[in-house]
Amino acid sequence: MNKTAGHISAESQLYPSSEPFDRRTLDVGDGHQIYVEQCGRRDGIPVIVVHGGPGGGCSPIMRRFFNPEKYRVILFDQRGCGRSRPFASVEHNTTWHLVADMEKIRKTLEIDTWSVFGGSWGATLSLVYAQTHPDRTDKLFLRGVFLARKAELDWFYGGGAGKYWPELWERFVHLVPEGERHDLMGAYHRRLFGDDREAQSEFAMTWAVWENALASMGNNGTPYQVPQNYALAFSRLESHYFVNGAFLDEGQILRDMHKIHHIPATIVQGRYDMICPPTSAWELAKGWNNANLTMIPAAGHALSEPGVMRALVDATNAWTNDARWVYL
Template sequence: MILKKRYPPSSSFASYINTESTHQIYAEASGNPHGIPVVFLHGGPGSSCNNNHRRYFDPSRYYIIAYDQRGCGLSTPNGELKNNTSQYLIDDLERIRQHYNIKQWLVFGGSWGACLGLLYAQAHPEQTSGLILRGTFLARGKDLLWFAQHGASELFPSDWKAFTQEIPRNERHDLVTAFYQRLHHGDHSTQLKYAGIWSRWSNKVATHNLTPSGTNRAADDALIRKVKIETHYAHHRYFIVENQILANIDKLPKVPVTIIHGTLDRTCLLSASQQLAAAIPDSELILLDNTGHLIEEEKMISALVNSTDQYIKKLARTARIRTK
């Protein structure tokens, strides 16, 4: 089997998009302005986009929008938590769509980006032409607890010990709250210490299937801001009600949906993608053996590029059906 590679690097044009508050959203457009519009949703919460993310799409056939979510990456103010909830992120997607004068776009996201993409598609079905989702995160209690309480802990016991040993035993029943308190109410040295502990655990769970490429060299303040955003969302249970996505599955538009999940993904539950696929009629579920969580793994790259190539025909066919 020949694995597909990402498309060559291409140039982009950057914009800052105003919001209802002090937040300004950094966005980049690339590819063919007359092509199929697609929006790339990065993970985290708290991560950002990079130049490789637009390489999953044929730049001659796609009009590619990538952006940094509120408080993330090059969006400003960096690390800002005020007016930073899932609903604000959904509203930002609409601002971005309107800024680029896009009527309807393909939503492409992985991990937290898959969760945000599903929430957006349920809120704005008419603006969604399709969904390509990687490593689905449904933001239920069980999804968070697997990562931060019990589940992945059984797979990496020594790393779990390092993650929990600085938390007093009487607080270990709720590790998300324990880290949240130290990151959001501690002094700078406390924030840096616990941001590092959280980040090392997260990296271990996400990268266990890859050859180590060195330690996380994120600058101190940038690391604190990133983990504060992640724990802000986790502590508030992602600002949605329990099982919101599956409970409102009928609100998704009747559009092509592809769900791709690595069988060695230890960050997001494989069962989440399976349950999502079972709930969406005619969706496509692709399971990749010997593949973990990250978008950079070879088989994941190939599956995602293959899917975006296939969607060129799928969306053209869907558009013809809709206009009949």
């Protein structure tokens, strides 16, 4: 591993970058075309990577958590974001559409069962997919757990996290008239889907910057700007999902855990995650005998946190040693 100033760099813990052996656009109906790619070993252990957001899109670094000589890695951009089209669209775009899209990918690629790897919203969708298709899910790799409950949304968009970052919270709140500040998610949603394009852009950027600034401990609250197109898809899709409670019943994921208790899981959680506090990961793992929860000290929410990276790579490596994969 490469070392810089006596410290192991984060990305040096990952596998080398590799190019996909397959890229395609898949028609999933309802006017949506989703981007799908495959990399690694064509006959390897199949794993689908579920990105966060909603609206974040997949990125090349997500390929690098898996040994390319062992894994067949499938990445996709969920409806409305990344290279999927129509861009930033919320029409026919719900959790259940995305679960159906994942199943269509599996069937199209002629995969019997696969592992599911997801963080943040990707963990939410991974869990809902597994609970819907437990017979198609071999293993879950989860990071930065978000269970899409009202208390979690209230924490991040109702002032909880803002108590730790008051200067950033003020930037997020100040765009909204005082009479609407009792429901900031609703106020942002109205502007993000309003007719005023200038306001739409301003609210999209502010929403995205608020989350980005709190993602990593290394950011230390730095409000980095993000590309405008990314901000638009990310903010519109998150707002759409969150004002609708992620299209789930309150507490549904924990309620339905009996459906997947037999599935092995690795849960990696940053101890100082400001976006998805550790209590959700702890509640998820409690009573799940096949789950292993690792709390990473001095780590936040982001996939790029060095301790989180190391734990996830260790977990994917360990899974290749399972008896069912000895042929590899």
